[in-house]
Structure formats: C-alpha cells, structure tokens
Amino acid sequence: MTSGYILIVAILVLGGVIAASGDRIGTKVGKARLTLFNLRPRQTATLVTIVTGSLIATLTLGILLAADKRLRTGLFDLKKIEKKLSSTRNDLAQAVEQKNQVESELVKAKSEQADAQKLLDSINKSLKAAIAKQSVTAAQLKTTQSQLEIVSQQKVALASEIKQLQGERQELIQQRNQVKEQVTQLNSQVTQLSSQITQLNSQITQLKTQITQRDREISKRDLTIAQRNQAIAQRQELEKQLKQGIAQRESRLTQLEKQLQQRLAQLQERQAQLQQQDKQLKALEEQLQKGEVRLKEQDKQLKALEEQLQQGEVQLQQRDKQLKALEKQLEAREKRLAFLEREVGALEQDYQVLRQGNVALLRGQVLASGVLRIVEPSAAPQAINQLLTQANRAAIEATRLGSNNANERVVQITQEQVEQLLNQIEDGRDYVVRIFSAGNYIVGEKQIQVFADAAPNQMVFLAGDIVATTSADLPTMNEGEIRKRLDIVLAASQLRARSSGILGDPVLQIGDGRIITLIRFLEQIKEYNQSIDIKAVAAEDTYTAGPLKIKLLAIKDGQVVFST
Numbered sequence: 001m002t003s004g005y006i007l008i009v010a011i012l013v014l015g016g017v018i019a020a021s022g023d024r025i026g027t028k029v030g031k032a033r034l035t036l037f038n039l040r041p042r043q044t045a046t047l048v049t050i051v052t053g054s055l056i057a058t059l060t061l062g063i064l065l066a067a068d069k070r071l072r073t074g075l076f077d078l079k080k081i082e083k084k085l086s087s088t089r090n091d092l093a094q095a096v097e098q099k100n101q102v103e104s105e106l107v108k109a110k111s112e113q114a115d116a117q118k119l120l121d122s123i124n125k126s127l128k129a130a131i132a133k134q135s136v137t138a139a140q141l142k143t144t145q146s147q148l149e150i151v152s153q154q155k156v157a158l159a160s161e162i163k164q165l166q167g168e169r170q171e172l173i174q175q176r177n178q179v180k181e182q183v184t185q186l187n188s189q190v191t192q193l194s195s196q197i198t199q200l201n202s203q204i205t206q207l208k209t210q211i212t213q214r215d216r217e218i219s220k221r222d223l224t225i226a227q228r229n230q231a232i233a234q235r236q237e238l239e240k241q242l243k244q245g246i247a248q249r250e251s252r253l254t255q256l257e258k259q260l261q262q263r264l265a266q267l268q269e270r271q272a273q274l275q276q277q278d279k280q281l282k283a284l285e286e287q288l289q290k291g292e293v294r295l296k297e298q299d300k301q302l303k304a305l306e307e308q309l310q311q312g313e314v315q316l317q318q319r320d321k322q323l324k325a326l327e328k329q330l331e332a333r334e335k336r337l338a339f340l341e342r343e344v345g346a347l348e349q350d351y352q353v354l355r356q357g358n359v360a361l362l363r364g365q366v367l368a369s370g371v372l373r374i375v376e377p378s379a380a381p382q383a384i385n386q387l388l389t390q391a392n393r394a395a396i397e398a399t400r401l402g403s404n405n406a407n408e409r410v411v412q413i414t415q416e417q418v419e420q421l422l423n424q425i426e427d428g429r430d431y432v433v434r435i436f437s438a439g440n441y442i443v444g445e446k447q448i449q450v451f452a453d454a455a456p457n458q459m460v461f462l463a464g465d466i467v468a469t470t471s472a473d474l475p476t477m478n479e480g481e482i483r484k485r486l487d488i489v490l491a492a493s494q495l496r497a498r499s500s501g502i503l504g505d506p507v508l509q510i511g512d513g514r515i516i517t518l519i520r521f522l523e524q525i526k527e528y529n530q531s532i533d534i535k536a537v538a539a540e541d542t543y544t545a546g547p548l549k550i551k552l553l554a555i556k557d558g559q560v561v562f563s564t
Contacts, residue, residue: 011063015056022052084360084398113333123323133312140305154291161284168277175270182263189256196249204242211238360399361441366505367391367411367450369434371457371545377426384421384433384452388413391435395448399441411435411450421452430457432503432545457545460500461538467550468492469535474528482525485534489552493536497548504546511539511551511564521552521564532556 025048033041065072073081361367368390374380392411399410413435425431431454438449461467470492472485494508511517525532532554539549552564 011060014063015060018052018056018059022049022056025052113330117330119326123319123326131316166281173274180267204246360443360445361395361437361448363437363439365437367394367435367437369432369503369505369545371430371543372425372433372454373428373430374426375428377422380422380426381418384418387433387435387452388450391450395437395441395450399443399445399448410446411448413450413452417452421454424454430543431455432457434503455501455503455544457543458501459541459543460497460502461542461548463538463540465538467496467536467538467548469533471531471533472525473531474525475530479526483522486522486525486552489534489536493548493550497546501544502542502546502548503544504548506547509547509549511549517564518552521554521562524562525554528554528561530556532561 027045035041036044036047039047065075368387370383370387370390372380372383372387374383388411392409395410396408421433425433433452433454435450435452438451441448468489470485470489472482474482477485490508490510497507525534533556535553535555536550537553539551542548554561554563
C-alpha cells in the first residue's frame with residue numbers, strides 16, 4: 001500500500017517536472033522564434049508542448065506498466081480475464097448450487113439420522129421391556145421349577161406311602177384270609193362238636209331207653225334188692241358220667257363259642273380296618289391322581305413358559321439383528337454425514353475462493369486427457385509424460401497469464417501414483433487417462449498438485465441407440481415451453497451420458513457441434529403445428545472417452561419428420 005502511494009507521488013512529481021520543463025522549453029522556443037519542419041514559431045511552440053505532454057503520458061504509462069504486473073495483465077489480457085471471470089462466475093453458481101444441494105442432503109441425512117436414533121431408542125426401550133419380561137418369565141420359571149420339584153418330591157413320598165399301604169393291604173388281606181380259614185376251621189369244629197353232641201344225645205337217649213328197659217325188666221322180673229341197688233348204682237354212675245361228659249362238652253362248647261365270637265369280633269375289626277385302609281388308599285389314589293393332573297397342568301404351564309421363553313429369545317435375537325442392522329445403517333449414515341460435512345467444508349472453501357475472483361484452476365478440473373493403448377510396456381512412461389506435458393501447458397496458461405515460459409515444470413505428481421497408473425494401463429487395452437487438478441489454485445501459483453485417473457475405454461452406446469425422449473403437443477405450446485421440452489431432452493441426454501460413464505469434456509455434442517444446427521431444429525419445431533415425439537439418438541458408436549454425439553429426431557406416427 002505504501003509503495004502505491006510512493007508511486008503516485010513520484011508520477012505527480014515527474015509529471016509536474018516534465019510539464020514545467022516543457023513549458024520552459026516552449027517559452028524559450030517561442031522567444032527564440034525557432035522553427036521546425038518549416039513551421040511558424042507559434043506552431044513550433046505548440047508542437048513542442050504537444051510532444052512534452054505526450055512524453056508525460058508515455059512516461060506515466062511506462063512507469064505504471066513497469067511497476068505493476070497486474071496493470072500490465074489487466075491492460076493486455078483483459079479479454080482473457082473477462083472470459084475467466086465469466087467462467088469463474090459460472091463455476092461459482094455451480095458451486096453455490098452444489099453447496100445448496102449438499103446442504104439439503106446434509107439436512108436430509110441429519111433428519112434420517114434423527115429418525116434412526118428415534119427408532120434405535122424405541123428398539124432399546126422395547127429391548128429393555130423384553131429383557132424385563134424375560135427376567136419375570138425366568139423368575140416364574142424358577143418358581144415353577146421349584147414347585148415342580150416340591151410336587152415331584154410329594155409324588156415320590158405319595159408313591160412310597162402308596163407302596164407301604166399296598167403292602168399293609170396285602171398283609172391285611174392275608175390276615176383276613178387266615179381269619180377266614182380259622183373261622184372255617186372253627187365252623188368245622190362247631191359242626192363236629194354239634195355232631196358229637198348229637199351223638200351224645202343219641203347215646204343218652206339210648207341209655208335212657210336202656211334204663212327204661214332195665215326198669216321194666218326189674219319191674220318185670222322182680223329182681224332182688226341187691227341187683228336192683230346194683231343196677232341203680234350203675235345207673236347213677238352212668239348218669240354221673242353222662243352229666244360229666246355233658247358238662248365237659250357244654251363247657252368246651254361255650255369256650256369254643258366265646259373263641260368264635262372273639263374271632264368274629266377280631267374279624268369284624270380287621271374288616272373295618274381294611275375298609276378304612278381301603279378308603280384311605282382310595283383317597284390317596286385320588287390325591288395321587290389329582291397330583292398327577294396338577295403335575296400335567298404344571299408340565300403344560302412349564303412347556304408354555306418354555307415356549308414363551310423361546311419366543312422371547314427369538315424375539316430378542318430378532319431385535320438384536322434389527323439393532324445391529326440399525327447400528328450398521330447408523331454408522332453408514334454417520335459416515336455419509338461426515339463425508340457430506342467434509343464436502344460442505346470443501347465447497348465452502350471453494351465458494352470463498354471463488355468469491356475472491358482470482359481462481360485460475362478449480363479442484364477436480366481436467367487439465368489433460370487422452371486415450372492410451374500400451375502394446376509395449378516401455379512406451380507407457382512416454383505416453384504419460386506427454387499427458388503431463390499437456391497438463392503442465394494448460395496449468396501455465398491458466399495460472400500465468402501472458403507468460404511465455406512454457407517449458408517450466410509447474411505440475412507435481414507423486415511417483416507412487418505414476419507407478420500405479422503404469423501398472424493399470426500396461427495390459428494392452430484402451431484406457432481413458434485424465435489429469436486432474438488436486439485443488440483450487442489462483443493466478444501466479446508456482447506449483448500445481450495433480451492426480452491421474454484411468455478408466456477402460458469401453459463402448460457405451462451403439463449408433464442408433466435412443467438416449468432420451470419426450471413428447472410435445474405443439475399446437476398448445478408456446479416458444480418457451482418448446483424450448484423447455486428441448487432442454488429437458490438435452491439435460492436427460494447429458495445426465496444419461498455421465499451416468500453411463502462417458503468421461504469426455506464436453507460430454508455431449510449435438511449433430512456437427514454447431515449452434516446453428518440446434519437453432520434450425522428449433523425453428524422447424526416451431527413451424528410444425530402437430531403433436532410430435534422428440535428423440536435423442538446416438539449418431540455413432542460412443543466409447544468412454546466420448547463425447548456422445550447425438551442426433552435429434554422429430555417423429556410423427558413412427559416416421560421421422562425432420563432431424564438435425
């Protein structure tokens with residue numbers, strides 16, 4: 001800034017000195033009445049004044065041009081600067097548009113991230129609820145298992161008691177059978193005693209009959225008293241014996257009856273005990289059946305709980321899978337968000353640089369390109385050097401306006417990238433190799449960092465392939481709408497070409513590439529007052545190197561009406 005002020009002061013002082021000197025010279029020439037070129041003295045003075053003023057202007061301009069390189073650039077390269085300024089403004093508009101698009105994508109990505117976070121929170125809540133439910137189910141399962149163990153222990157105890165009662169029942173049944181045998185024996189003895197009593201009774205009756213017969217004989221025969229007494233004594237002895245036998249038999253019979261009654265009472269008691277034990281056994285069997293039913297129900301409940309637990313585990317596994325998938329989506333979105341944020345930062349930097357208006361090269365700008373086929377590996381470095389030389393020339397023209405030193409090396413590329421490029425293109429196939437600017441560079445940059453990219457030069461479109469199409473109802477459309485339809489076809493063709501992998505710059509060429517061809521086609525569309533279909537077809541076989549040459553066709557009922 002100080003040097004500028006000094007320059008202005010020096011120019012003013014120099015101009016004043018030259019003006020004063022010119023005035024003095026003019027005055028002296030006028031007073032001396034000198035003449036030049038056969039002119040009058042006044043005209044000679046005027047000529048000296050003009051020459052002096054021209055000298056002032058020439059010196060002023062020369063000092064300015066010699067002192068300020070930017071003034072020289074602005075004076076002699078103004079048209080180039082204006083062209084670059086217009087292209088820079090276009091790039092600035094594209095950068096602003098890209099920035100807005102990236103910001104919208106960033107907002108969308110943030111909203112998607114927020115939605116994913118909400119979904120993740122809801123899944124976490126449901127997962128916590130499922131875990132709580134699982135813990136409750138596990139507690140229920142533990143209590144059920146403990147109850148099942150208790151019931152199984154009760155079942156074992158009941159089974160042992162049942163076995164014991166069944167053993168006692170068998171013993172009681174055996175005792176009952178023994179008592180029944182004893183009763184039958186006693187009954188047989190009673191019958192024997194009754195038969196013996198009957199025999200004794202029959203004997204007594206016989207004795208009585210004998211006594212009566214003896215009495216009769218005594219009475220008849222008139223026995224003597226001694227015989228009669230003897231017979232009476234015998235009779236009395238027989239009666240004693242008979243009474244003794246009867247008494248013994250009666251006492252024995254009463255004893256047997258008492259024993260029989262006792263045995264019957266014992267038998268009744270045993271039968272009552274057996275009946276009670278049968279009732280207890282039946283009650284135990286009923287309890288056992290109820291316990292088995294309860295065990296079956298608890299088994300069913302346990303199976304149901306196990307199924308619920310398995311379903312809960314399956315749901316937990318599904319939730320885990322969903323959670324992992326959401327985490328992966330969230331990570332991908334976070335990566336995309338970070339990438340978009342980096343892109344926004346880069347675009348903001350580009351935007352700031354573009355606003356300054358002194359950008360000569362943009363990041364990602366193609367400096368040189370070409371189609372290479374390497375048959376011999378030794379020829380690959382030479383081909384790449386030629387492309388780097390073209391890129392170097394383009395970089396010098398862009399960053400050093402008016403510079404004649406075209407041999408200066410300004411582009412810089414790493415040896416690793418060159419070796420990687422050589423390894424990629426040495427297989428004998430056609431490759432489209434492009435040299436890009438690695439960053440934004442302003443006018444006057446001394447080093448330009450570049451990088452290379454190679455893509456196989458494959459066929460993308462065949463001649464006659466339809467690239468884009470649209471319809472137009474010409475009677476109801478004005479000129480602006482017709483142009484919009486045509487712009488739609490061209491934009492769709494360009495987008496199709498880029499998405500298909502065409503790398504040329506420009507990527508699209510209409511007809512022979514002249515603007516008059518497109519204008520004529522538009523005029524023909526305006527004059528045609530019917531509904532038509534507008535198609536863009538590939539004019540020739542198109543490769544990755546491009547450009548895509550298209551031919552515009554106006555079709556009516558399947559027939560081509562006119563074309564470019």
